[in-house]
Amino acid sequence: MLRASLRGIWDHKFRTILLGLAVVAGVSFVSASFIFTDTISQAFDNVFASSAEGLDVNVGATQPEGEFQLQQFRMDASIADQIEAFDGVVDVYRTVFGTIALVVDGDVVPVTGPPQFGQSWTGEIGGWMISEGRAPSAANEVVVDAGLIGRPLTRANPETPPIVELGGTIGVARTGAVSDYEVVGVASFGEEGGTLGATFVFFEPAQAAEILGAVGKLDSIDLTIEPGLDVDTFVMELQLVLPDDVEVRSSQAAAEAQAADLQDGLNFINTFLLVFAGIAVFVGIFVVHNAYRTVIGQRSRELALFRVLGSTRQQVLRSVLAEDSVIGIVASILGVAGGNVLAYVLEGLLEMSGGNLPDGPLQVFPRTVMTAVSVGILTTIASALIPAYRASRISPMAALIEVEKPTRGFDRRRLSSLLLLLGGVTLSVISVLQNLPNPVLALGLVAFVLGAYFIGALLAQPVIGVATRPIQSTVTGDLARQNAQRSPRPTAATAGALMIGVALVTAVAILTVSIQETARAAIEDALTADLVIQQSGISEFNLLAGISEEIAPIVADVDGVEQLTALKGGQAEIDGNITFVAGLDPDTFPDLFSYEDVEGDFANLVGNSIAVQRSKAEEDGLSLGSTVDLAFVGDPEPFGVVAIWDLSGDTNDETNYYIPRATYSELSPAALDLSVHVKISDDADLDSVKARIEVAIIDYPTASVSSQSDILRQIEEQLNGFLILIFGLLGMSVLIALLGVLLTLLLSVFERTREIGLLRAVGMIRSQVRSMVRWESVIVAMFGALLGVGVGLFLGWALGRVIFEEGAVYTIPWVYVIVGFVSAAFAGLIAAWWPARRAASLNILEAIAHE
């Protein structure tokens, strides 16, 4: 029988290939997720391994716990002198670093991805080598890393973009004016791409301290110690003589700690990718299972014949599973190969959405291959198990008499499907309203999706019957409709696979559009400022996060500016917790920010006083007159609560605490302004005021002026990048679902060979046959899309509970929904192309004689 199984695979090559493809696609995704993250992880490891090269001990300022990185904690330069005197120390390398803005030919290099660092040149240590030129020896000389050389850095003049070259100049700014430096050398770090996209400019040490605002300070001290000394013991001894706010580690440990931080991020990416891979595999199981059921239905006579000839049930079961395993194994191996290709695609996708990743040879670990192959084989076996079991139950009599295939028999399921759906909806709604934990919500949603899928099988007949009214007047449309309705289970299973993809796409679209719409409303409502000046391209890595305090007075004098207020902001410790605190000017703030339900008064913010956002105040049990202990660097001081305000739906504003700007400056003298908010006169033109401000602050290239619509556009760009990424990842599932449509059609064309032959004989021309198959495909695809949108509307609401709770407004993305429907119809047409051709090219005589 095994031979018969293998021959079966061969005889139905196309069917086998298609079945296999659905598995290949799922396995590719799984292996690509691993390959991708392993590759990046390997690249990171290499980078951090080289950063500890030739060094023994690292000393740095203790970094406080907390998510905010808005200011840099540095140590006193005297620490280095203290270390130099310590027994066993050989060399001491003093480093200051910080983020800088680069200016090439007058254009600021945008910072949206990896950071741009400025650093003191301390020699060829920590993996850095001068590959060309020499080290900086004068204040106006710099060495730049190889990543900056010879590639376009700004979007200006795409034809002849400004580039940085050895011997040329590069502009550097921090908060103030741009200074030009001569590029005297090129440095490289480890292998190519070793800096993970970050760029470095090295200054002569005194100049570095000057431009980075670190005179008398140090960020990092690296040591070599006498050979023969134990590094760990040395670290402990050194730590004992140094103050508490300085941390001593072995260079190895410092590198590993940095690597571990990034590794956490990577694990998140891996999990994220695997979730989407899991969805793709899940959809793949639907597709393969459905195809198997149809194939086994079609083969029932053949299998029954085996039973007549004496095969046992086990033999039938084994033969079906053997055929299946062969497909599973071959598809898995191809899937791992496909995963390599897909890993590149994933990298491209992530880069498109704003990430920047190191290059390196693709890493395929045995774990990846084993996982992928097991997923592939288990997927195929799981898909085929029930159909194979059914096959083994086929009565030998089925070979001898024509057994009418039951087309109905759904009544039994009707109730349970409905209960599942309603149960799922109820559980999800309660979870959302009562704020039950995520697993409960997940359970409800899974029940809902499965319920929707089963209900889909029941709805297929009536819905398709009604929805296809317009095409029922044509014979091809009507026959297509009847074919789609004839066997609701394969139709619903095929549509169901598509439903999952479409539902997730819809849900994600709802979330992003809701966020966008809410942000738009919030910006229009809450911000009375017409223009905002802040640092261009603030990124998570960018410690600069501010603009010069000189900007606000300059802007105040610009023609058309009626009122402005400047905010400071950064990390502080309140009652022992590290959090974000902003400093406001109580005289001008109320003119530009409108908060509702203010208890107390912002005008009372003078001296050591604080305003607290209401939900935060409730959480911490604060009311007017309470005190909190607040500290930036020094000792905590008591601050009295003088105002409590409501967020009023402004989800963009994550500020929970305001203190007076003057107090902020006193306690944190180095702090820059975070933003300047400008209100223009009623008769002034927004664009011309904006242009005038830009001219006025031209000496501060890192400050950029944006209007509300600019800010909205930035938010939308960010969200769109995210949307592209998610759609790309879900695309795989949709693709597999379409493969399912193709498979089902092909099988149904095969099943209806005689029918098609008859239609051709009695006068249906080829184009009518093609159109019939295409219509069927479009009907199934649109039905899937319809279910998917319905399911997605609910999924989006439930999954977005966090954002909706915070005030986001549930918005249905009609444009996406309509585009989705049209795409589903087109996708159906494309999936039908080949089956339609096959159907139309059937030889009439052979088709009529077909068993």
Place this chain on the structure above:
Amino acid sequence: MRYGPLRQSLGYASRSVSATKIYGSGDTAVTALDDMTIEIERGRFTAIMGPSGSGKSTLMHCLAGLDVLTSGEIYLGDTGLRTLSDKELTELRRDKIGFIFQAFNLIPTLTAEENIRLPMSIAGRKGDEPWIQQVILALGLGDRLSHRPNELSGGQQQRVAAARALSSQPEIIFGDEPSGNLDSKSAAELLSFLRRAVDEFGQTIVMVTHDPSAASYADRIIFLADGKLVDEMLNPTASAILDRMKTMET
């Protein structure tokens, strides 16, 4: 006397001229039709008989435009089929030819009535309503119109097929063992109806069969062997056919 001089003057509904059909090539080539020239008269019931492999099915398929000749020509009325494209052939079948196959004549998703009207709906035409009603009545299908094929008996299914073949008023109807799967009573009903269609409506029918009693309903029998026309019989009876077949086999 069913075969009268009046009908003879009506001319040929279909004919083949030096029709040759060879399957395969080289050593495995099989000559199914060997330079065959025959005429099918209009308004008459013709049966084609012959042993397996005699070429009777091939002849019918070629006459009906389902298969194409290797050489020679087929005419339907005055239209030569050789130069027609697939689309023209298909439309010719749709408008000028009716079919009754041995089995699987009906589209399972369509009702009996929808099956009967299928050629007209494929063509996007209404059809001659009084005529269709007359056919349905004659075949006794009035109370079965809304049934699906799987709700009909074998005899009823073949009658629906016959009604479909007639409903578009084709120039010629081809039957491929139309009664082959039926019990003798149903077979007799179907064949009597075909007979009536010829006698009362002047329909031209060509039927391939190996069953002498089925063939006895015909006006004329063409006997084939090895791709050649070997004999003809007019106004046959079942026993005469049986005798003739016996001599052919020896």
